[in-house]
Amino acid sequence: MSRLPSAHPFDLLPPAERNYFERFGNGLVVVLPAQRPGPSEWGRGGPPHGGAWIHLGGDGKARAFTGKVEVGQGTRTALSLLVAEELHLPLSSVELTMGDTDVCPWDMGTFGSRSMPDAAQHLRLTGAATRVFLLEIAAAQLEASPGDIELLDGQARVKGAAGSRSIGYGELVKDLQRIELVPPSTEPTPPSQWTRAGHPAQDLGSREVVTGTRQYTSDLHPPGLLYGKVLFPPAHGSKLLGVDLSRARALPGVTAVQEEDFVGVAAPDPATAQAAMKALRAEWQTTAQPSEKEIVDYLRRHPTEGEDSWDVLHYETGNVADAFAASPVSLQATYTTAYIAHVPLETHAVLASWNGDRLTVALGSQTPFRARHAIAEALGLPESSVRVMVPPTGAGFGGKHADELAVGAARLARASGHPVRIVYSREEEFTQAYFRPMSVVDIRSAADKDGRLTAWEFHNVNGGSAAARLPYRVAHQKIDNQPTDSPLPQGPYRALAATANNFARESHLDELAARVHADPVEYRLRHLADDRLAAVLRAVVQRAQWVPRTSPVGPTGRPDGKGQGIAVGLEKGGRVATFAEVHVGPDRRLEILRMVTGIECGAIVHPSNLQNQVAGGAVMALGGALFEAIHFENGRILNPKLSEYPVPRFHDVPPIDVVLLDRPDLPSQGAGETPLIAVAPALANAIYDATGRRLRSLPLVPDGTVP
Amino acid sequence: MSPEQASTLPRAPVSLRVNGADHPISLERDRSLLNVLREELGLTGTKYGCGEGECGACKVLVDGVAVRSCITPVGEAIGRSITTIEGLAHGDRLHPVQQAFIDVGAFQCGFCTPGMILAAVSLLARNSRPTEGEIRAAMDGNICRCGGYLRIVEAIQKVAQSPSLADGGTP
Ligand code: FES
Numbered sequence: 001m002s003r004l005p006s007a008h009p010f011d012l013l014p015p016a017e018r019n020y021f022e023r024f025g026n027g028l029v030v031v032l033p034a035q036r037p038g039p040s041e042w043g044r045g046g047p048p049h050g051g052a053w054i055h056l057g058g059d060g061k062a063r064a065f066t067g068k069v070e071v072g073q074g075t076r077t078a079l080s081l082l083v084a085e086e087l088h089l090p091l092s093s094v095e096l097t098m099g100d101t102d103v104c105p106w107d108m109g110t111f112g113s114r115s116m117p118d119a120a121q122h123l124r125l126t127g128a129a130t131r132v133f134l135l136e137i138a139a140a141q142l143e144a145s146p147g148d149i150e151l152l153d154g155q156a157r158v159k160g161a162a163g164s165r166s167i168g169y170g171e172l173v174k175d176l177q178r179i180e181l182v183p184p185s186t187e188p189t190p191p192s193q194w195t196r197a198g199h200p201a202q203d204l205g206s207r208e209v210v211t212g213t214r215q216y217t218s219d220l221h222p223p224g225l226l227y228g229k230v231l232f233p234p235a236h237g238s239k240l241l242g243v244d245l246s247r248a249r250a251l252p253g254v255t256a257v258q259e260e261d262f263v264g265v266a267a268p269d270p271a272t273a274q275a276a277m278k279a280l281r282a283e284w285q286t287t288a289q290p291s292e293k294e295i296v297d298y299l300r301r302h303p304t305e306g307e308d309s310w311d312v313l314h315y316e317t318g319n320v321a322d323a324f325a326a327s328p329v330s331l332q333a334t335y336t337t338a339y340i341a342h343v344p345l346e347t348h349a350v351l352a353s354w355n356g357d358r359l360t361v362a363l364g365s366q367t368p369f370r371a372r373h374a375i376a377e378a379l380g381l382p383e384s385s386v387r388v389m390v391p392p393t394g395a396g397f398g399g400k401h402a403d404e405l406a407v408g409a410a411r412l413a414r415a416s417g418h419p420v421r422i423v424y425s426r427e428e429e430f431t432q433a434y435f436r437p438m439s440v441v442d443i444r445s446a447a448d449k450d451g452r453l454t455a456w457e458f459h460n461v462n463g464g465s466a467a468a469r470l471p472y473r474v475a476h477q478k479i480d481n482q483p484t485d486s487p488l489p490q491g492p493y494r495a496l497a498a499t500a501n502n503f504a505r506e507s508h509l510d511e512l513a514a515r516v517h518a519d520p521v522e523y524r525l526r527h528l529a530d531d532r533l534a535a536v537l538r539a540v541v542q543r544a545q546w547v548p549r550t551s552p553v554g555p556t557g558r559p560d561g562k563g564q565g566i567a568v569g570l571e572k573g574g575r576v577a578t579f580a581e582v583h584v585g586p587d588r589r590l591e592i593l594r595m596v597t598g599i600e601c602g603a604i605v606h607p608s609n610l611q612n613q614v615a616g617g618a619v620m621a622l623g624g625a626l627f628e629a630i631h632f633e634n635g636r637i638l639n640p641k642l643s644e645y646p647v648p649r650f651h652d653v654p655p656i657d658v659v660l661l662d663r664p665d666l667p668s669q670g671a672g673e674t675p676l677i678a679v680a681p682a683l684a685n686a687i688y689d690a691t692g693r694r695l696r697s698l699p700l701v702p703d704g705t706v707p
Numbered sequence: 708m709s710p711e712q713a714s715t716l717p718r719a720p721v722s723l724r725v726n727g728a729d730h731p732i733s734l735e736r737d738r739s740l741l742n743v744l745r746e747e748l749g750l751t752g753t754k755y756g757c758g759e760g761e762c763g764a765c766k767v768l769v770d771g772v773a774v775r776s777c778i779t780p781v782g783e784a785i786g787r788s789i790t791t792i793e794g795l796a797h798g799d800r801l802h803p804v805q806q807a808f809i810d811v812g813a814f815q816c817g818f819c820t821p822g823m824i825l826a827a828v829s830l831l832a833r834n835s836r837p838t839e840g841e842i843r844a845a846m847d848g849n850i851c852r853c854g855g856y857l858r859i860v861e862a863i864q865k866v867a868q869s870p871s872l873a874d875g876g877t878p
Pocket residue numbers: 754755756757758759760761762763764765766775776777778
């Protein structure tokens with residue numbers, strides 16, 4: 001894989017020592033160093049990371065580099081459009097390399113919807129600076145001042161001079177070996193002046209997708225490939241006491257490895273790999289684990305300090321206790337969300353190959369630099385000896401961090417002297433990946449005699465703090481979360497805690513609105529403290545033709561069985577409102593008649609992809625809202641198959657009307673997560689309207705009927 | 708079941724007709740068609756998603772009808788004509804369903820797309836003017852975890868409404 005001249009990862013060298021020109025040819029290189037993260041809504045920031053660089057070469061192409069990765073969320077095209085925009089190049093002249101640890105800027109990882117606010121901003125700045133240097137170079141060659149030069153589709157020429165000479169970018173830089181830093185004064189093109197970004201564009205690589213020639217990690221098949229398999233414990237909470245590898249090693253061509261906690265085999269064909277796994281004799285020690293039926297209690301009784309201390313929130317304002325005592329109306333309820341699985345259609349996959357003392361790992365991962373670090377540490381190598389690349393990936397949804405898998409493949413490749421590929425089976429994907437954490441949310445609220453919210457107490461057990469803060473004006477608030485010792489492995493998930501917290505808050509607000517006989521939309525608008533969110537809510541109820549609730553919902557709901565629900569949310573800088581209309585018949589079966597979902601995430605870069613992310617996010621959220629749940633008992637996952645763990649299919653999806661609010665005056669925010677968070681509460685609120693039944697636990701209708 | 712599951716029965720020489728060419732291969736007759744296409748013939752456009760017939764990522768056409776190759780023993784495909792996603796276009800000219808998926812933007816990660824396209828081709832071959840309900844019913848065995856269902860329906864409708872289907876040619 002590595003045919004490059006010499007191999008020292010760029011991020012481990014100062015810019016002047018990187019062999020840009022040896023690798024990519026003569027040209028102009030412009031570097032934006034790693035950036036210190038700004039005040040962040042999702043954490044305390046971290047070390048400087050990200051940044052970007054662009055190499056403009058003699059072939060007229062701009063090669064741009066970012067440490068973020070594309071795992072199916074469409075950022076490759078969006079980011080490439082921004083580079084094309086700044087450099088006035090056709091999209092086809094931009095080559096974006098993402099997440100290749102040899103040539104890309106060091107990056108913490110692709111999560112938390114940071115690709116648009118961070119990578120996009122960094123590439124825009126780098127592109128804009130490249131343009132300024134290019135104008136100077138063109139001015140010198142065309143004997144004009146930079147202000148008189150215009151750049152158009154890869155050509156530079158003197159403005160207004162009809163028939164004047166034009167020079168291609170490649171021609172301008174072909175003799176250069178120049179490295180510049182992005183000057184601090186650089187200003188990217190404002191979105192209101194965009195001519196490429198923000199306009200319809202076809203996704204890059206589309207032809208490969210529809211012809212089946214796009215190579216995902218699980219498709220890679222170098223000569224000499226061995227098929228790797230990992231020995232996994234029979235249940236969560238088991239410990240390996242010992243393993244006998246001798247019978248596996250006796251099979252033809254099999255390498256079996258036990259290093260630290262890792263046990264695995266590699267074999268020349270899949271059948272032999274399977275046979276080698278069967279030939280392993282492992283002894284496990286199991287300890288009793290809590291099961292699903294006692295899980296809420298268990299989590300409440302097992303608080304921890306929380307390793308992820310960045311995700312511990314303690315927010316207090318006003319005096320909650322006094323406010324409750326003084327308020328005539330109060331309400332208390334608990335809301336839960338189940339553990340659910342990511343189920344990327346491509347399971348976890350890795351290919352590790354050694355070339356001398358250098359290791360190259362192709363990995364479906366959202367954190368390639370973290371994987372590089374983990375591999376180097378586990379195998380006792382300098383980081384500069386490891387290259388991690390991220391081929392096209394069959395989605396991640398927060399679930400593909402994959403460090404351990406990469407380490408295992410590297411161990412097997414080292415022991416066997418062959419490239420080793422490991423692809424999880426679907427069952428392994430269900431049992432070995434981590435889950436979206438379960439949440440238990442306790443809310444207590446109070447209102448005055450006019451129905452105005454006076455106090456709000458919100459406590460999330462285990463699920464995390466994202467989007468727990470109120471977008472509403474309430475004088476007295478106490479909001480916090482409690483990490484626990486979860487019996488199942490849990491980790492990042494598309495819109496993780498925000499889904500749980502938003503479900504709890506927006507359900508509870510609906511309950512309170514009903515209690516004080518207010519229309520759910522009017523009640524939200526009355527309290528919303530965020531004008532942008534209010535604008536999204538108004539746009540959605542208008543499109544949905546919301547019928548204001550003039551009379552309270554009766555104990556059995558509406559006579560025609562139809563109900564409408566609304567919910568809003570604010571997360572990762574984006575604003576969302578979702579409307580749902582449902583029908584519940586005499587057989588209690590739930591039918592979703594239609595949904596409208598609106599989003600505002602600043603300036604829109606790639607409208608078609610945003611539409612896909614919003615509609616696709618809503619569809620994914622339907623699964624967790626309606627029926628997805630991991631079932632478990634004593635450390636074992638009971639439904640580790642698609643036939644036992646349903647995900648949304650064609651027949652589950654109602655018509656979804658997507659409303660995109662473009663704000664060219666505001667910075668672009670990510671939209672991969674926000675569109676999910678208002679779906680479940682909108683549905684729960686609609687079910688309440690239809691039936692008078694308040695459902696406070698996700699999934700709402702595991703068997704399709706309203707209990 | 709593993710993505711690379713196979714039996715250990717003795718190998719017998721067989722010939723498999725894939726995308727118009729015969730492939731003499733020596734293999735176990737009850738190995739899955741998916742496994743043979745991917746690991747023996749290098750036709751990796753056919754994807755593994757579940758191995759139990761639930762997701763449709765592994766669909767190929769056998770005599771023009773979409774089947775789930777992960778639960779099809781390769782022995783059943785011998786003597787029949789198999790089309791994988793790699794064999795759908797005529798040279799540079801994409802099949803109308805492929806073109807419609809691009810025009811509509813009907814994928815995100817793209818992993819489900821080969822199976823989706825072949826399921827749609829199979830549907831249109833037997834019903835060239837399906838209603839939306841018929842499309843949803845026929846495609847229900849294919850999962851798109853990125854949630855692109857609405858645009859996939861739109862892409863299929865676009866082909867069904869275009870007069871060019873007949874000459875675009877089903878294989
Ligand atoms: S892999 Fe065959 S149906 Fe899923």
